[in-house]
Every structure is written in structure tokens, then in C-alpha cells.
Amino acid sequence: MSAAIEDVFKALAADRAARAQEKVADLFAADPGRFAAFSASFEDLLLDFSKCSLTEATLGLLVDLAKAAGVEEKRAAMFEGVHINVTEDRAVLHTALRDPGTTPLVVDGQDVRADVAAVLDAMSAFAEGIRSGALKGWTGKPITDVVNIGIGGSDLGPVMATIALSPYHDGPRAHYVSNVDGAHLYDTLKELDPASTLIIVASKTFTTQETMANAASARHWIVEALGEAAVANHFAAVSTALEKVAAFGIAPDRVFGFWDWVGGRYSVWSAIGLPVMIAVGEANFRRFLAGGHALDAHFSTAPLEKNLPVLLGLIGIWHRDVSGYATRAVIPYDQHLARLPAYLQQLDMESNGKHVTLDGQLVARDTGPVVWGEPGTNGQHAFFQLIHQGTSPIPVEFLIAAHGHSEEEEPGLKRQHAMLIANCLAQSEALMRGRTLEEAKAQLLAAGRDEATAERIAPHRVFTGSRPSVTIAYDKLDPYTLGRLIALYEHRVFVEGAIWNINSFDQWGVELGKELANTLLPAVESGVAPESLSSSAAGLLAHLVAK
Ligand code: F6P
Numbered sequence: 001m002s003a004a005i006e007d008v009f010k011a012l013a014a015d016r017a018a019r020a021q022e023k024v025a026d027l028f029a030a031d032p033g034r035f036a037a038f039s040a041s042f043e044d045l046l047l048d049f050s051k052c053s054l055t056e057a058t059l060g061l062l063v064d065l066a067k068a069a070g071v072e073e074k075r076a077a078m079f080e081g082v083h084i085n086v087t088e089d090r091a092v093l094h095t096a097l098r099d100p101g102t103t104p105l106v107v108d109g110q111d112v113r114a115d116v117a118a119v120l121d122a123m124s125a126f127a128e129g130i131r132s133g134a135l136k137g138w139t140g141k142p143i144t145d146v147v148n149i150g151i152g153g154s155d156l157g158p159v160m161a162t163i164a165l166s167p168y169h170d171g172p173r174a175h176y177v178s179n180v181d182g183a184h185l186y187d188t189l190k191e192l193d194p195a196s197t198l199i200i201v202a203s204k205t206f207t208t209q210e211t212m213a214n215a216a217s218a219r220h221w222i223v224e225a226l227g228e229a230a231v232a233n234h235f236a237a238v239s240t241a242l243e244k245v246a247a248f249g250i251a252p253d254r255v256f257g258f259w260d261w262v263g264g265r266y267s268v269w270s271a272i273g274l275p276v277m278i279a280v281g282e283a284n285f286r287r288f289l290a291g292g293h294a295l296d297a298h299f300s301t302a303p304l305e306k307n308l309p310v311l312l313g314l315i316g317i318w319h320r321d322v323s324g325y326a327t328r329a330v331i332p333y334d335q336h337l338a339r340l341p342a343y344l345q346q347l348d349m350e351s352n353g354k355h356v357t358l359d360g361q362l363v364a365r366d367t368g369p370v371v372w373g374e375p376g377t378n379g380q381h382a383f384f385q386l387i388h389q390g391t392s393p394i395p396v397e398f399l400i401a402a403h404g405h406s407e408e409e410e411p412g413l414k415r416q417h418a419m420l421i422a423n424c425l426a427q428s429e430a431l432m433r434g435r436t437l438e439e440a441k442a443q444l445l446a447a448g449r450d451e452a453t454a455e456r457i458a459p460h461r462v463f464t465g466s467r468p469s470v471t472i473a474y475d476k477l478d479p480y481t482l483g484r485l486i487a488l489y490e491h492r493v494f495v496e497g498a499i500w501n502i503n504s505f506d507q508w509g510v511e512l513g514k515e516l517a518n519t520l521l522p523a524v525e526s527g528v529a530p531e532s533l534s535s536s537a538a539g540l541l542a543h544l545v546a547k
Contacts, residue, residue: 004068005499009365012061012322016053024053024432024466040306042298044402044475045484047308049315051432052395052468053323062314063304069499071310078494079300081107081261085505086358092505093259094266094490098292098483107261115259123256123274124282126236130198131171131278138230141196144172147188148275149214150202151178152346153264154238157486158202160343161268161276161288164336164482167405168280172198176275177218180210185217194225194234201237202272204264206244209517215248238271263505265346266490284479291483299491309488313495315470319395320496321365323468329387330373332399333424336477340399341373344489351493351504358501367500373397377423388431388463396431396469399485400424403476424471434465 028034028050038050038059054062066072077084081091096105096112104111129135133142148158155178162174175192177185189197199222201215222234236254237245240262245255256271268276269292277285295309304310319325330341352368374382376398387394400421407414435443440461444454472488474481497504520541523529527545529538 002068005065008061008065008068009321012058012065012318015058015061016322019053022053024051040308040311042295042302042308045308046473047311048471048473049311051428052315052318052470053466054318058318059305062318065317065499066304066310066314066495069501071495071498074498075300075494081105085503087503087506087508091261092263093261094263094269095296097262097269098289098296100293112259119256119258119271123271123277126254127274127277127282131281136233137195138226138233139195143198144196145175145192146172146198146200146275146278147175147177147218148200148202149177149211149218151208151210153267154202154204154211154272156339156343156346157268158273158275160339161273161482162279163339164477165276165280165284165479166336168284168479171279171281174275174279177214178210180213182217185214189218189221194222197234199235200275201235201248201250204240204267206239206241209514238274265350268486280479287479288483291480292487295484295487295491309491310495312470312488312492313499316492316496317499319468320369325369325393325395327370327372327394329394329396330371331376331379331396333376333420334399334401334477335375337399338375341371345371347489348493350507352497352500352502353509354502356502358503363500363502367502376427377420380423380427384427387467393467398424398428398469398471400471400473401476402473405476428469428471430463431467431469432465434463435461437462
């Protein structure tokens with residue numbers, strides 16, 4: 001890590017130490033303009049970070065950190081198609097998937113813009129054919145159900161987006177099967193009619209054990225019911241490995257490609273988004289892409305101190321490295337974002353769960369935090385107790401829309417949206433304000449408790465306060481806004497990775513377990529443990545096989 005970066009980190013640590021006893025509530029009391037000073041917006045997207053323990057000086061240091069780490073130069077390199085994924089020698093260009101521009105962008109001798117446009121057009125024609133009923137099943141039935149078989153980036157993005165855009169869903173029903181546990185496929189297919197089901201096999205590599213196993217079983221299900229010839233009508237595939245798809249027997253006009261410069265966890269914008277497009281239609285899918293592109297333009301051009309992904313990344317660094325908080329919770333007060341936390345777990349933890357820098361040295365400080373969450377208000381009745389009164393502060397990211405989708409139709413639902421907003425604001429306010437021992441005791445006395453009881457109970461009713469949170473607010477969760485939100489989080493991961501000087505675009509950490517699983521499968525099937533196994537693995541194997 002460069003001396004300049006180390007100096008800024010030292011200054012940040014000193015800033016935090018000097019303000020260790022400071023209450024964020026006091027910062028609000030001292031500055032009526034705090035909300036305006038510590039929030040930023042892009043179009044109707046608002047990022048409020050005023051409830052974090054930051055001052056103007058802290059913010060200045062964090063921006064210095066971004067500059068010292070070369071975030072702007074690294075950002076330019078990514079958009080230009082430089083091979084910033086150094087361990088795989090690849091460009092990182094998911095931004096090109098949502099860029100409608102026509103000026104050629106030549107990467108490794110190939111104009112990626114032309115390639116992207118061609119695949120998008122082919123997907124659109126196919127999606128329209130399925131939606132309209134022009135493309136039918138083998139027996140002539142229209143397709144009523146689409147089953148996407150994929151895992152990780154070939155699953156989480158499309159699932160998350162399909163649920164997020166359910167108010168726009170007017171195509172066939174969408175189902176997602178990912179787990180190698182056959183129960184996932186079995187439980188999904190048992191409700192469906194093979195004659196009206198389309199199976200999409202989605203795998204960047206077309207080698208992933210889970211996906212290949214589920215695809216083979218789904219193929220068997222179709223062939224058993226309709227015969228071998230029906231495979232042509234009931235399968236499509238999305239992959240970068242076109243020759244492997246051909247070997248599986250899927251017709252070339254139903255294969256939608258993407259490229260090695262699209263990471264799996266960044267691929268929802270590519271043909272991996274096909275099930276989403278079939279569900280919500282081409283126009284809505286293109287609005288989703290437009291939202292991502294708009295956020296890209298903001299990320300590329302807005303000054304660092306007003307740049308939403310840069311700010312979100314810097315706040316992440318402040319919490320992870322300077323404050324030492326090991327996790328962050330993402331709590332969407334938006335039921336349609338129910339799978340956002342799971343999606344962000346892969347995006348963030350697979351990208352920034354790294355222990356060495358780009359040049360292979362051990363990273364000098366902590367990298368990616370544990371990301372977790374559930375929608376509000378459900379989380380309030382489950383784990384919020386720990387967020388409010390546990391011993392380790394957990395930074396929270398709240399997401400909330402000004403409007404829901406159903407409120408125009410139902411007056412009762414409008415009131416429910418008001419309740420949702422009230423709960424969201426109440427939680428961040430309570431986390432920030434807290435309650436002192438004196439306040440707790442006074443409340444108990446005011447409620448008629450005697451002095452001794454008030455003294456005894458009051459400590460249990462103390463909230464330390466100054467628990468950090470940011471709130472991301474938007475008008476309504478439409479396709480354009482979903483695109484902006486996902487791109488916001490992608491670029492936040494980029495900013496943090498750039499500051500840590502790690503490669504956010506490889507995932508060697510998932511390899512070892514995959515290799516061992518492949519070695520162990522014959523052992524599970526034969527019941528004979530190889531000698532290389534630990535006594536734990538051998539003992540467990542013997543126990544399970546004996547059953
Ligand atoms: O297990 C990790 C991973 O390689 C992810 O990065 C990827 O999204 C997922 O597996 C699925 O890979 P594929 O799309 O090649 O089947």
C-alpha cells in the first residue's frame with residue numbers, strides 16, 4: 001500500500017479516535033444543515049449518510065483516500081476495456097452490456113458494442129416469440145412456464161430482478177432452480193406440464209456441477225414425457241461456452257452467448273437476464289439496462305464528493321477499516337427487493353472477499369465485510385434487537401420507495417405504504433438517537449414504576465445510539481430504478497476493491513471446495529473413502545453411507 005494511502009488511513013484513524021465519545025445526535029443538534037450536507041442524489045435516487053459518524057473533515061479525508069488509491073484512473077481503465085482482471089487476464093465490461101452507444105468499443109480486436117446489440121436483438125426476438133405464443137412447445141401448446149437452471153451469478157441476478165419487477169410481470173411464470181439438491185428441481189417440476197414448459201440452462205462455463213446435473217435431469221423429464229425430438233422446442237441456453245452447449249443438444253438459434261469480460265455476478269444485464277426479459281418483456285428489460293447505463297454515466301462523471309457509488313464505497317471503508325465493523329446489513333423496506341440481500345452477498349463477498357493485492361501481497365487491512373439482510377419490517381421482529389442493543393455495532397443500509405405499486409388500487413395499501421415508510425425512518429432514527437440511562441429511568445418513573453424498579457430495569461432499556469446507517473430512497477421500484485440500484489451497488493464494490501487494491505473480478509476462493517466435491521462424489525457413490533481424507537471427512541462419509 002502506498003505511503004500516501006497509509007497517511008490518509010492514519011489521519012482517518014486519528015479522526016475517529018479524537019471523536020470516539022462524540023454522539024451523532026449532537027452533530028445533528030449542532031448543525032441544522034446536516035442532512036443537506038451529508039446526503040447526495042442522482043435524479044430521484046437519494047443517498048442519506050448523515051446518520052454516520054462523519055464530519056466534513058472525515059469526508060475530505062475519505063475523498064483524499066479515493067484519489068490516493070487511484071479510483072478515478074482505475075474506473076477509466078475498467079470502462080475502456082483494460083484487462084483489470086489480472087489473474088484471468090480479462091477486461092471487465094459489464095457496463096458495455098447496458099450502453100446503447102454505437103461508437104465501436106474494440107476489446108481484444110473485437111467490437112463489443114456490435115456483439116452486445118446482436119445478442120440483445122436475438123434475445124428480444126426469442127422472448128417475444130415465447131411471450132406471444134408464436135414459439136410453442138412440441139405438442140403445439142403455448143409456453144406457460146419458464147424454468148431457469150443456473151447457480152450463483154447465473155441465478156441470483158435473474159431471481160432478484162424477477163421478484164423486484166413482479167408488478168411488470170405479464171409473461172409466462174418464471175421458476176428458478178439452482179441447488180444440486182434434487183429436491184429443488186423435483187419440487188419445481190412436479191407442479192408443471194412438460195408440454196408447456198421451457199427450460200433455460202444458464203451457465204457461463206457450462207461445466208458447473210449443479211447446473212449440469214439439474215439440466216440433465218430436466219432433459220430426462222422432457223424426454224420421458226414428450227420424446228427426444230421435443231428437446232428442440234423445450235430448451236434454450238445462455239453461455240459463453242457455445243461448443244459445450246452444442247454438445248448438450250440445444251439448437252443454435254436458441255443459444256444466447258455472452259463473453260469472458262462479463263463476470264458471473266455482473267451478468268444479469270447479459271443474456272443471463274433472458275428469463276427476466278421473458279417475464280417482463282423487452283421494453284421493460286431495456287428500461288432496466290437504461291437505468292444501469294444512467295448510473296454508469298453518473299459514476300464516470302460526477303465529482304467524487306457527490307458521486308453516489310464513490311460515497312457508498314467510502315462509507316463502507318470507514319465502517320470496515322477505520323471503525324472495524326465486520327458486517328453490514330442491507331434491509332430493503334420493499335418486499336419486491338426480498339432477494340436483494342442474497343444477490344448482494346454474491347456481488348460483494350465473491351468480489352471483495354480477497355486476502356491478497358493485485359500483485360499478490362497480503363492486504364494490509366480488512367477487506368469485504370459479511371453482507372446480510374432481510375426485508376423490513378420482518379427483520380425488526382427477528383434480528384433488530386441485536387442491531388439496536390448487541391455489543392458490536394452493525395452498519396445498516398436501508399432502502400425505501402416513496403411509492404409502492406399497489407397503493408393506487410387500494411386505499412388500505414396506501415396507508416400500509418405510509419406504515420412502511422414510518423417504520424423505516426423510525427429504525428434509523430432510533431439507531432442514531434439511542435436512549436440514555438437517565439432517559440430510560442425517567443420514562444419508567446413517569447409510567448408509575450417505583451424508584452427501585454426503575455433503577456433495576458433502566459439499564460435494560462438503554463440504547464447506546466450513534467449506530468450508523470445510510471438510507472437509499474427512490475420514487476418507485478420500476479425497471480429503470482432497479483437498474484440504477486444494481487449498478488450503484490456494483491460500482492460501490494468496485495470503489496472498495498480499488499482502495500484495497502485487490503482483484504474484485506476473480507473468485508479463486510470457490511475452487512478448492514469444488515475440486516474436493518468432484519473428488520468425493522465417487523467416494524460417496526462407492527462408500528470407499530480415499531486415504532487422503534481427514535478422519536472427520538472419512539467418519540462422516542462412513543456414517544452417511546451406512547444410513
Ligand atoms: O461458484 C462460483 C461461480 O463460479 C460463480 O462465480 C458463478 O456465478 C457461478 O459459479 C456459476 O457459474 P456458471 O455460470 O459458469 O455455471
